[in-house]
Amino acid sequence: MFGELEAALTHVSDGARPKDSGAMTRLTRLADAARTTWRRGGPTAAQPALARLQDQLAADKGRGGIGASRTALVDLENEIFRLERIASMNVACRG
Numbered sequence: 001m002f003g004e005l006e007a008a009l010t011h012v013s014d015g016a017r018p019k020d021s022g023a024m025t026r027l028t029r030l031a032d033a034a035r036t037t038w039r040r041g042g043p044t045a046a047q048p049a050l051a052r053l054q055d056q057l058a059a060d061k062g063r064g065g066i067g068a069s070r071t072a073l074v075d076l077e078n079e080i081f082r083l084e085r086i087a088s089m090n091v092a093c094r095g
Contacts, residue, residue, distance in 0.1 A: 002035045005083065008076040015068035023060040027076075030056055034083070043087035050087060054080045 009031055013024050034049035057080065060066050061073060 001038070001083070001086075002031075005031055005035075005076075005079040008072070008079045011072040012066060012068040012076050015072050017067035020066050020068075023066050026056055027053065027060070038083075038087075043090040047084065047087045050080060050084050054084070 009024075009028060012027070016024050030049065030053040034046050034053055037049045038046035054077070057073075057076060066073065
């Protein structure tokens with residue numbers, strides 16, 4: 001489930017500049033936390049972690065903190081949104 005997210009992170013990392021290392025470290029840690037939370041607590045439990053990952057990506061993009069290609073960044077956003085949708089559907093199905 002998280003393989004696509006990891007691939008998108010790698011794509012972003014491949015295009016990142018040396019000065020982007022802090023942003024990449026934050027994004028990687030947040031992605032790892034989301035994956036771990038998903039595995040331990042399920043999709044619903046991972047929603048806050050995915051939201052933090054999305055917020056961090058938006059913040060880093062907003063201040064020019066990642067020099068990767070626009071395509072790589074959009075791919076990463078799409079993967080985060082995909083996981084958020086899956087987690088949301090899980091909540092809706094339970095309700």
